[in-house]
Amino acid sequence: MIDALNIWHYVVLTVIFLFFLIGFISALREKNAKMRFSMLFTVILFSLFMAVFSVFVVNKYTKHVKLYNLKNSRLLSLERISYTGIVKNVGNYPIGKVTLEIKLVNRGNATGNVKGGSFYRPSGFFGFFTGGFGIKKSKPQTVVKRFVVARNLKAGHAKQFYVYFRFPPYFSSVSQFTKLTAD
Numbered sequence: 001m002i003d004a005l006n007i008w009h010y011v012v013l014t015v016i017f018l019f020f021l022i023g024f025i026s027a028l029r030e031k032n033a034k035m036r037f038s039m040l041f042t043v044i045l046f047s048l049f050m051a052v053f054s055v056f057v058v059n060k061y062t063k064h065v066k067l068y069n070l071k072n073s074r075l076l077s078l079e080r081i082s083y084t085g086i087v088k089n090v091g092n093y094p095i096g097k098v099t100l101e102i103k104l105v106n107r108g109n110a111t112g113n114v115k116g117g118s119f120y121r122p123s124g125f126f127g128f129f130t131g132g133f134g135i136k137k138s139k140p141q142t143v144v145k146r147f148v149v150a151r152n153l154k155a156g157h158a159k160q161f162y163v164y165f166r167f168p169p170y171f172s173s174v175s176q177f178t179k180l181t182a183d
Contacts, residue, residue, distance in 0.1 A: 004183060005055075006093040008062055012054045020047040063182040064091035065098050065153070070178065074167060081167040087150050087180065088158035095182045098150040100163065103177040106141040106170070139170055 023043035030036040070085035087098050149161035 004096040006058075006062055008058045008093075009055060012058055013051060016047055016050050016054060019050075020044075023047070059183070062091060062093050063095050064089070065095060065180055065182040066090050067100070067178065067180050068158070072176070075164070079167055079169055080164050082162065082164035084160070084162050085149075086158050086160050087153070089153045089155055089182075091182075092155050094155060095153045096151065097148055097183045098153055098159075099146055099181045099183065100149045100161070101144065101146045101179040101181070102163075102165075103179075104143045104167075104171065105175040105177070106168070107173045107175050139168070143168060 020043060023046075024040065027036055027039035027043055030039055066088050068086040068088060070083065072081055072083045074081050081104075083100075083102060087100070089095050089098075143165075145163075145165045147161075147163040149163065150159040153159060
């Protein structure tokens with residue numbers, strides 16, 4: 001298993017830890033007890049904030065992944081849509097997990113066949129009684145699915161993937177958006 005952190009994470013966290021030690025020691029040397037407590041609290045809070053923030057920044061600049069040959073096909077008999085493609089680590093460091101987010105947005109109004117009931121979501125008195133019985137009157141116009149398509153992807157390597165999920169039968173003229181994240 002590949003560690004989620006690389007050498008740059010350890011370098012930055014070491015520097016932050018050294019600043020923490022310097023601040024902690026200088027706070028302990030303070031003679032005023034109230035001032036010592038506030039200095040310790042500030043040093044701890046600042047160090048934690050910087051450590052969390054630095055992990056995100058280092059991830060952004062060291063973990064790069066690209067998506068190639070993304071294709072989709074609808075399986076009408078099963079009311080599913082499938083996606084195939086290739087993810088490649090184009091960075092210089094290994095990636096622990098690659099996540100693909102697929103967002104489908106129904107653009108039924110683009111074809112002119114949308115009625116007012118397509119976007120109506122019942123609420124109020126009647127919705128209070130029907131909500132608990134599994135009766136669903138609203139039809140969501142956006143579907144967002146997330147899939148882990150690769151794990152432990154080494155630098156320069158690629159991996160093929162295949163994912164599928166249920167396609168809403170009432171969707172027409174669908175817009176698709178994909179987002180790839182590396183953790």
